[in-house]
Amino acid sequence: MIITLTHTDTSEIANALLKARSRLGSASGLVLTLIVSAEQRSFAKAYAAAQTAAREHPCRLVLVVKTSGKTDRLDAEIHLAEDVPGEVIVLRLSGEVREHSDSVVLPMLLPDSPVVMWWPANAPDAPGDDVLGQLADRRITDAASSADPIKALEVRAMHHSAGDTDLTWTRLTLWRALLTAALDQYPMRVLSATVVGPRNNAPADLMAAWLESRLKVTVSRKPSSGPGITSVLLETPGGDIVIAREDGKTASYAIPGQPRRTVALKRRDINELLTEELRRLDADDVYAAALATLLTRDGRTMPKPEPVRKRKEAGAIAAARVAKTGARAGSRKAARVAEALSRQEPPLPASHSHPHEPHTHGHVANAPAADSSPVVENAPASEKAS
Amino acid sequence: MADDRFSGNPLRDPNDRRLPRIAGPCVLVMFGVTGDLARKKLMPAVYDLANRGLLPPGFGLVGFARREWADEDFASRVHEAVREYARTPFREEVWRQLSEGIRFVQGNLDEESSYAELAATIDELDQLRGTNGNHAFYLSIPPGLFETVIQNLNRSGLSATDRGGWRRVVIEKPFGHDLSSAKELNQVLSTAFPSKSVFRIDHYLGKETVQNLLALRFANEMFEPVWNNHYVDHVQITMAEDIGVGGRASYYDGIGAARDVIQNHLLQLLALTAMDEPISFDATNLRREKQKVLSAVLPPKRPDLHTARGRYAAGWTGGRHVVGYVEEEGFKATSTTETFAALRVDIDSRRWAGVPFYLRAGKRLPRRVTEIALGFRKAPHLPFTATDTLDLGRNALVMRIQPDEGVTLRFGAKVPGSQMEIRDVNMDFGYGDSFTESSPEAYERLLLDVLLGDPPLFPQQEEVELGWQILDPVLDYWASLKSPPEDYESGTWGPASAHEMIARDGRAWRRP
Numbered sequence: 100m101i102i103t104l105t106h107t108d109t110s111e112i113a114n115a116l117l118k119a120r121s122r123l124g125s126a127s128g129l130v131l132t133l134i135v136s137a138e139q140r141s142f143a144k145a146y147a148a149a150q151t152a153a154r155e156h157p158c159r160l161v162l163v164v165k166t167s168g169k170t171d172r173l174d175a176e177i178h179l180a181e182d183v184p185g186e187v188i189v190l191r192l193s194g195e196v197r198e199h200s201d202s203v204v205l206p207m208l209l210p211d212s213p214v215v216m217w218w219p220a221n222a223p224d225a226p227g228d229d230v231l232g233q234l235a236d237r238r239i240t241d242a243a244s245s246a247d248p249i250k251a252l253e254v255r256a257m258h259h260s261a262g263d264t265d266l267t268w269t270r271l272t273l274w275r276a277l278l279t280a281a282l283d284q285y286p287m288r289v290l291s292a293t294v295v296g297p298r299n300n301a302p303a304d305l306m307a308a309w310l311e312s313r314l315k316v317t318v319s320r321k322p323s324s325g326p327g328i329t330s331v332l333l334e335t336p337g338g339d340i341v342i343a344r345e346d347g348k349t350a351s352y353a354i355p356g357q358p359r360r361t362v363a364l365k366r367r368d369i370n371e372l373l374t375e376e377l378r379r380l381d382a383d384d385v386y387a388a389a390l391a392t393l394l395t396r397d398g399r400t401m402p403k404p405e406p407v408r409k410r411k412e413a414g415a416i417a418a419a420r421v422a423k424t425g426a427r428a429g430s431r432k433a434a435r436v437a438e439a440l441s442r443q444e445p446p447l448p449a450s451h452s453h454p455h456e457p458h459t460h461g462h463v464a465n466a467p468a469a470d471s472s473p474v475v476e477n478a479p480a481s482e483k484a485s
Numbered sequence: 486m487a488d489d490r491f492s493g494n495p496l497r498d499p500n501d502r503r504l505p506r507i508a509g510p511c512v513l514v515m516f517g518v519t520g521d522l523a524r525k526k527l528m529p530a531v532y533d534l535a536n537r538g539l540l541p542p543g544f545g546l547v548g549f550a551r552r553e554w555a556d557e558d559f560a561s562r563v564h565e566a567v568r569e570y571a572r573t574p575f576r577e578e579v580w581r582q583l584s585e586g587i588r589f590v591q592g593n594l595d596e597e598s599s600y601a602e603l604a605a606t607i608d609e610l611d612q613l614r615g616t617n618g619n620h621a622f623y624l625s626i627p628p629g630l631f632e633t634v635i636q637n638l639n640r641s642g643l644s645a646t647d648r649g650g651w652r653r654v655v656i657e658k659p660f661g662h663d664l665s666s667a668k669e670l671n672q673v674l675s676t677a678f679p680s681k682s683v684f685r686i687d688h689y690l691g692k693e694t695v696q697n698l699l700a701l702r703f704a705n706e707m708f709e710p711v712w713n714n715h716y717v718d719h720v721q722i723t724m725a726e727d728i729g730v731g732g733r734a735s736y737y738d739g740i741g742a743a744r745d746v747i748q749n750h751l752l753q754l755l756a757l758t759a760m761d762e763p764i765s766f767d768a769t770n771l772r773r774e775k776q777k778v779l780s781a782v783l784p785p786k787r788p789d790l791h792t793a794r795g796r797y798a799a800g801w802t803g804g805r806h807v808v809g810y811v812e813e814e815g816f817k818a819t820s821t822t823e824t825f826a827a828l829r830v831d832i833d834s835r836r837w838a839g840v841p842f843y844l845r846a847g848k849r850l851p852r853r854v855t856e857i858a859l860g861f862r863k864a865p866h867l868p869f870t871a872t873d874t875l876d877l878g879r880n881a882l883v884m885r886i887q888p889d890e891g892v893t894l895r896f897g898a899k900v901p902g903s904q905m906e907i908r909d910v911n912m913d914f915g916y917g918d919s920f921t922e923s924s925p926e927a928y929e930r931l932l933l934d935v936l937l938g939d940p941p942l943f944p945q946q947e948e949v950e951l952g953w954q955i956l957d958p959v960l961d962y963w964a965s966l967k968s969p970p971e972d973y974e975s976g977t978w979g980p981a982s983a984h985e986m987i988a989r990d991g992r993a994w995r996r997p
Contacts, residue, residue: 272503273538279496280507280541284617286494313495348578352542357615362542363535363579375503385501 102177109206112175112188119179129185131158131213134204134231138221139164145219151370156377157185161207163200168193173203201230213380220244227260239376241266248301256390261382267301268386269372273364274306277342277352278331285354287335292318296328303328308393327366508936510543511619512610516634517626518548527625528563529570530928535583536573539933545586545610549603551593559589572926586614595633600641618650621935628659632673639677655684655935658749663960664953671946680946684935689750690942691927694890694916698757701892713836718862718879720758720842722751723997725850729797729807735815742826743956746846752779752952753944755842758857759832768941779951781833788962790989794970795825795980797849802976807849823970824848827983828959843987849975854997855886869905876908890916
């Protein structure tokens with residue numbers, strides 16, 4: 100069932116949605132809101148990928164499309180199907196409405212459940228500072244969609260905030276699982292490591308960074324013609340652990356003293372990557388550590404710290420978000436943030452290692468940590484001091 | 486060299502929760518590969534695990550049966566099963582990885598030479614696939630043959646771990662047919678395998694919803710306060726099947742609904758529903774709580790009043806006419822086997838004293854359903870007139886195990902209109918609505934747990950014995966009656982005696 104609404108506003112959309120739901124008679128068991136920033140030309144692909152992901156994670160899918168129209172207007176389509184869980188809302192923004200996409204999306208968020216933002220392409224440099232990105236607990240970007248993926252990943256690394264992930268990282272999961280299993284079976288000290296993959300391959304660079312951040316050894320990068328990462332070698336005193344994949348499908352797996360074996364290691368498509376991404380809704384510290392290493396390893400220099408002006412801006416944005424989304428009842432962290440903001444304390448340097456609170460990352464709680472502002476880190480500290 | 490080993494894998498980080506648990510290299514030996522279970526559940530589960538990247542690169546699958554098959558014949562048999570029944574899409578490269586480790590051994594379960602051949606095949610796989618001497622034996626065979634196989638495994642040295650690696654054995658229910666036979670079975674198993682290496686599969690416990698029962702009870706604050714005799718009036722645990730014995734009366738004879746279902750599945754569900762909070766969810770602590778509550782379960786004091794049994798008669802079910810149990814092929818005229826069993830048990834603990842637990846299981850009931858329903862007490866005072874609340878029943882919390890897994894909360898709501906009229910409504914949570922339609926099959930989870938050596942979901946001998954202690958008096962009483970069970974029409978909710986049994990306590994069965 101597709102319902103089209105032109106020249107509309109969000110309360111009309113909400114009404115139409117409610118009516119359609121009761122007509123279909125389906126109960127709402129949706130677990131999250133997935134916002135997708137799509138462009139006219141990548142729309143179909145993004146829609147298909149998000150639909151697949153919705154199969155495993157029934158969600159309200161909000162597709163935000165900015166059109167080239169000059170008049171200020173909002174058009175919407177509601178897609179509901181009996182065979183697909185979840186619901187899809189396509190919002191087309193024209194004219195000045197484009198600048199206020201958050202005002203359109205905010206009323207569309209499901210109550211009290213996580214929000215994930217996905218940019219299939221053209222992600223902002225700092226997703227956490229983005230006007231829609233701020234509404235989300237998790238922000239998913241894909242460096243592979245840009246002309247220079249490695250550069251794009253580095254820019255993400257510079258502006259990383261808790262809750263960001265890039266699909267470059269997701270692409271590594273199966274590799275990482277195999278390497279970890281290899282060291283489980285052959286628990287030897289690793290002396291050095293080599294990652295082989297095409298020169299402009301962002302996953303290969305990130306893999307090298309991850310290995311370096313975990314193993315604390317030199318990791319070298321060697322070029323190959325791909326596709327993707329073609330091999331990873333861990334040098335140990337007893338011989339080399341090698342996982343090599345030439346065809347992008349099947350890998351050979353070699354551990355010292357054991358026969359060489361083959362293992363399926365497919366390059367996964369975007370649907371599977373997105374589905375994995377939605378499985379976890381908290382910040383990924385291991386990824387953050389790998390990103391930090393990416394910036395410092397192998398002759399790259401640490402980027403200059405961001406100008407203070409930017410931080411202030413971020414702080415203001417966070418404050419605005421708290422005001423907008425409304426602190427969730429019982430969210431003490433949010434209250435603390437609001438308090439800290441009202442006191443206008445000078446920001447401390449941002450840190451990626453956020454405290455390991457057992458999964459209490461709620462909506463608002465995550466919001467300030469989400470941009471690169473130091474508000475969250477700062478708030479508890481100042482509380483202790485007072 | 487010793488300095489070069491590390492303790493704790495540096496690539497592992499407890500925060501890195503993306504990384505799946507991959508089983509170590511091993512060989513899975515399947516006895517009874519020609520059976521339905523192997524074809525429809527086990528082989529597809531192995532493939533699905535491989536497809537999800539959870540099987541190690543060194544993995545071997547050995548089939549053992551009487552058929553004269555070569556490795557390729559067996560592989561193509563597995564291939565067929567995977568194509569037809571696997572949950573995840575078929576991928577050639579995954580199949581290639583899997584098929585490299587597939588072997589078949591032709592032999593008889595009672596011939597020593599067959600086991601020597603099996604040992605040679607496993608040895609070869611150890612060399613070729615680097616399986617490190619880790620072997621799991623899956624006995625997908627009738628329980629009468631367990632002893633033969635175990636003895637032969639022992640004799641041929643296949644169960645010995647003196648050359649390193651682990652050995653595990655997996656068996657399916659029934660675990661005996663009464664207390665003494667369960668003990669005997671355990672005796673046999675323990676001659677070859679230590680108890681921690683014996684994995685008893687109750688596939689119900691691998692179901693996501695059963696695990697969700699633990700999450701519902703212990704991850705939330707709002708349910709535990711009412712989870713006791715202050716608020717709960719009684720509990721009903723139902724497992725209904727719409728099918729009959731399907732021409733296998735001779736196989737089913739002497740087993741019956743109580744032994745087949747209540748002894749294992751329903752008592753496990755009871756234990757998970759009634760147990761106290763374990764200190765942690767590791768195998769030892771979880772089992773300790775289950776055992777504690779099972780040992781507090783009292784068998785029915787008056788089996789004549791608190792049990793019921795039945796046998797389906799011909800009738801119409803789901804628009805089809807079906808034959809009765811006595812007309813099924815292979816039925817013995819002397820049989821007193823029940824196809825429906827219901828009983829009331831009580832739990833002697835502070836939490837549950839005075840709350841009866843009604844268990845029922847049967848075949849040829851109107852529909853296939855398994856659920857646990859907590860019926861709450863009525864409100865002590867209703868500030869409405871009696872006519873207002875005429876339609877108001879008990880509040881209920883229902884955990885639906887299958888199909889349509891989820892949770893239902895039943896409570897009273899006002900009927901719209903100027904009258905104050907209160908009626909029961911349902912609030913539904915569907916597991917499949919909020920999560921995936923592709924949640925792993927129970928066997929996938931259980932098989933992976935066997936390979937990982939992770940035992941929390943497997944009942945151990947103590948639990949099995951406690952189950953028989955509860956059931957034995959009932960079975961003895963039924964045997965002493967020397968009469969066939971009461972008939973009930975196929976496609977109805979059991980015999981009249983089952984309804985009378987619960988009506989005696991002033992309650993009624995829920996229609997699931």
